[in-house]
Amino acid sequence: MNSLERIVAAVKLEKPDRVPVTPLSITRSLRVAGFTTEECLYNPEKMVEGKLAGAGRFEDDAVVAGSDLFVEAECLGSKVRVYEHTPVVVDYFIKDRSDFKKLKMPDPRKDGRMPYVCKEIELLKKKLDNTKIVVPVTGGPFTTASQLYGPEQLLIATFEDPEWVHKLIRFCTDVSLAYWEELIKAGAHAIVALEPFSSNTILSPGQYAEFTAPYLKEMFEFSWSKGVVGVNHTCADTSLIWDQMASVGALALQVDHPVSMRECKEKVGKKICISGNVHPIDYMLYGTPEAVYWKSRSVIEEAGNGSGFVLGSGCDLNPKTPEANILAMVQAAKDTVYNDDLTVSFIRESYARPVDMAA
Amino acid sequence: MSEKELLGRIRQAIVSMSVSETEAATREALQAGVDPLRIITSGLAAGLTEVGDMWIRRERFISHVLMAAKALNAGQALVEQKLAGKEGHYKATVVLGTPKGDLHDIGKNLVGMMMRAGGFKVYDLGVDVEPRMFIDKAREVNADLIGMSLIMSICLDKMEEVCKLAKAAGIKAKILIGGPATSEKVALRIGADAYGGFDAPTAVHAAKKLVGLAA
Incomplete structure (x- = not known):
C-alpha cells in the first residue's frame, strides 16, 4: 500500500496495512531543505522543494500544501506579516461594521497567495504521482471572519449583532467556496478547514451550531460533490462539539492534545476517521524520541482499533521540532499492522520505553 | 432596595452579559450611595468572577466572558467618575x-x-x-x-x-x-x-x- 492508499483506507474505515501518520510538519518540512517560511510563501517551486524534502526525510503519509489559515483574510484586505517564521494578521480589514460593504470578492486565480497554493498543489501532484495524499490547509469561514474583524470584536458581535455576523460569515463562505473550487481543480485530494476560533474553548456548542456548522457543512458538501475529502480541524478543546463536527460532511476530524483520543474514538471515531493528538510541544518539541515513540503508541492504542485513525500531532509543529522526534512518531506508525478484524498489533519496539512511561 | 440587593443586581447583570442592565444597575447603586469601591469589588468584579467559575465548569465560554467583560467595563467607567483618583487597595x-x-x-x-x-x-x-x-x-x-x-x-x-x-x-x-x-x-x-x-x-x-x- 502506498501512502495515499493507506490514508484512503483509514478515511473509508477500511483496512490499511498499518496506521497512517501525518505529524503536521507543515513549515517544519521546509527546514529540511534549509528554507525559511518567508522565502517559500510567494515561491511555489521552493515551497514544493521544501515540502518534498520533508516528505522524503520523514516518510509520513501526507503532504500538506499551503502554510497557514490567513490566505483568505489576506486576500480580502487584512494585512499579514511573517513574524518569527509564521504568518500572522497584523491589521484587520474591518474596523467598523459598516466596512462590510468595502469587501470585494477576490479572484482565486489571481489574488493574494491563492494562486501560489494552487500552483503548489499542481507541482506536488506532478512530483508525487498519487503516491501520497496532497492536502491544502485553508481558513474555515468563522476563522476567516475573525481574521477580518478581529477575534474579540467578532465574538462580541455574535451577541450584539448576530445578523451582521451571519452576513460576514456568509461572504467568507462564498470566498472559501471559490477558493476551494480552484484548489480542487489544481488536484487536491482532500482539503482541511482550520477552525481554531470555533473550539468549545471559545464558542459555546450552541454558537458552533449557529455560526460554524452550517457554513462548514456547505464547504464539505461542495468538496465531496467533487469527490474531494473534507477534513475538519479544530484546535484546543472540542469534546463538547464532536457530534456536530462529525455531522457537517467532513470525512475526517483532527483533534488537538487537550482532549482524550479514547473518548473521541468512543463518541464519534467509529463513524468518522479521527486524527491526533500527540502534544506538539511537550512531546514533539521538548520530548525525547523515546517519549514521542511511546506516547504515539499509546495514542494508537487509544484510537487505532477499528481503522478510521491517522496518527498525528495535536497541531502544527514548531519549526524547531527535532527531526529525531518526528522520525520517532512515524516509526511508531510503521511498527503497526492492521489485522483482518481491524485491530492494530505492534510488530516491534523500535525505541526503549522511558522509565517514567511504564506500561 | 438594600445595598446587598443593589450589588446582587449588578452581579446578575454581568452574568447575563448585559451592558445596558449593568449600566442601569451601577447608576442605581451609585445614586443610592453605595461605596464606589464596593460596587467594583462586590458587584462588577464579583459578577465577572462568577462568569469565570461558570467558564471553568464549561457552562460559559470565552465568547461569553468577553461579553461579560464588556459589560463590566461599561459599569466601571461610571464608577470611576465617582472615584476621582481614589486608589483601591491592591493585594x-x-x-x-x-x-x-x-x-x-x-x-x-x-x-x-x-x-x-x-x-x-x-x-x-x-x-x-x-x-x-x-x-x-x-x-x-x-x-x-x-x-x-x-x-x-x-x-x-x-x-x-x-x-x-x-x-x-x-x-x-x-x-x-x-x-x-x-x-x-x-x-x-x-x-x-x-x-x-x-x-x-x-x-x-x-x-x-x-x-x-x-x-
Missing part, C-alpha cells in the same frame, strides 16, 4: 504581556480583567513585548508577578529569555506563564515559576498562589 502587582512575536491578546486580556477583579494592580504591556521591557516594568513598579500568555510556540524562546533576564536581574517578581503553547513541562523547561493553565480563572488562581494570596 499584589502584576506586569502582563505576550512575548515578542505573539500578537494574540484575548487570553492575556481576560487574565488581566480577572486579575483586576481579584485585587491585583495590573500593568498590561500589550502584545509583542520585548523581553527586556517585562523586566524594566517589573522593576519600575516593584511587581510581585510577571504574567505571560502564549499561543504561538515559536515564541517560546522569548518567554525563556524573560525568565533568564528576570533571574539575572534579581528582581522579586515571580513568573507565571499560560495559554495553549505552554504547559507544566514548558514552565519547568524555561524556568518559569508556575503554569497558569489554559483559561483565565486558572491563571488567576495560580497567580494568587504564587504571591501567597491563596493556598
Whole structure:
C-alpha cells in the first residue's frame, strides 16, 4: 500500500496495512531543505522543494500544501506579516461594521497567495504521482471572519449583532467556496478547514451550531460533490462539539492534545476517521524520541482499533521540532499492522520505553 | 432596595452579559450611595468572577466572558467618575504581556480583567513585548508577578529569555506563564515559576498562589 492508499483506507474505515501518520510538519518540512517560511510563501517551486524534502526525510503519509489559515483574510484586505517564521494578521480589514460593504470578492486565480497554493498543489501532484495524499490547509469561514474583524470584536458581535455576523460569515463562505473550487481543480485530494476560533474553548456548542456548522457543512458538501475529502480541524478543546463536527460532511476530524483520543474514538471515531493528538510541544518539541515513540503508541492504542485513525500531532509543529522526534512518531506508525478484524498489533519496539512511561 | 440587593443586581447583570442592565444597575447603586469601591469589588468584579467559575465548569465560554467583560467595563467607567483618583487597595502587582512575536491578546486580556477583579494592580504591556521591557516594568513598579500568555510556540524562546533576564536581574517578581503553547513541562523547561493553565480563572488562581494570596 502506498501512502495515499493507506490514508484512503483509514478515511473509508477500511483496512490499511498499518496506521497512517501525518505529524503536521507543515513549515517544519521546509527546514529540511534549509528554507525559511518567508522565502517559500510567494515561491511555489521552493515551497514544493521544501515540502518534498520533508516528505522524503520523514516518510509520513501526507503532504500538506499551503502554510497557514490567513490566505483568505489576506486576500480580502487584512494585512499579514511573517513574524518569527509564521504568518500572522497584523491589521484587520474591518474596523467598523459598516466596512462590510468595502469587501470585494477576490479572484482565486489571481489574488493574494491563492494562486501560489494552487500552483503548489499542481507541482506536488506532478512530483508525487498519487503516491501520497496532497492536502491544502485553508481558513474555515468563522476563522476567516475573525481574521477580518478581529477575534474579540467578532465574538462580541455574535451577541450584539448576530445578523451582521451571519452576513460576514456568509461572504467568507462564498470566498472559501471559490477558493476551494480552484484548489480542487489544481488536484487536491482532500482539503482541511482550520477552525481554531470555533473550539468549545471559545464558542459555546450552541454558537458552533449557529455560526460554524452550517457554513462548514456547505464547504464539505461542495468538496465531496467533487469527490474531494473534507477534513475538519479544530484546535484546543472540542469534546463538547464532536457530534456536530462529525455531522457537517467532513470525512475526517483532527483533534488537538487537550482532549482524550479514547473518548473521541468512543463518541464519534467509529463513524468518522479521527486524527491526533500527540502534544506538539511537550512531546514533539521538548520530548525525547523515546517519549514521542511511546506516547504515539499509546495514542494508537487509544484510537487505532477499528481503522478510521491517522496518527498525528495535536497541531502544527514548531519549526524547531527535532527531526529525531518526528522520525520517532512515524516509526511508531510503521511498527503497526492492521489485522483482518481491524485491530492494530505492534510488530516491534523500535525505541526503549522511558522509565517514567511504564506500561 | 438594600445595598446587598443593589450589588446582587449588578452581579446578575454581568452574568447575563448585559451592558445596558449593568449600566442601569451601577447608576442605581451609585445614586443610592453605595461605596464606589464596593460596587467594583462586590458587584462588577464579583459578577465577572462568577462568569469565570461558570467558564471553568464549561457552562460559559470565552465568547461569553468577553461579553461579560464588556459589560463590566461599561459599569466601571461610571464608577470611576465617582472615584476621582481614589486608589483601591491592591493585594499584589502584576506586569502582563505576550512575548515578542505573539500578537494574540484575548487570553492575556481576560487574565488581566480577572486579575483586576481579584485585587491585583495590573500593568498590561500589550502584545509583542520585548523581553527586556517585562523586566524594566517589573522593576519600575516593584511587581510581585510577571504574567505571560502564549499561543504561538515559536515564541517560546522569548518567554525563556524573560525568565533568564528576570533571574539575572534579581528582581522579586515571580513568573507565571499560560495559554495553549505552554504547559507544566514548558514552565519547568524555561524556568518559569508556575503554569497558569489554559483559561483565565486558572491563571488567576495560580497567580494568587504564587504571591501567597491563596493556598
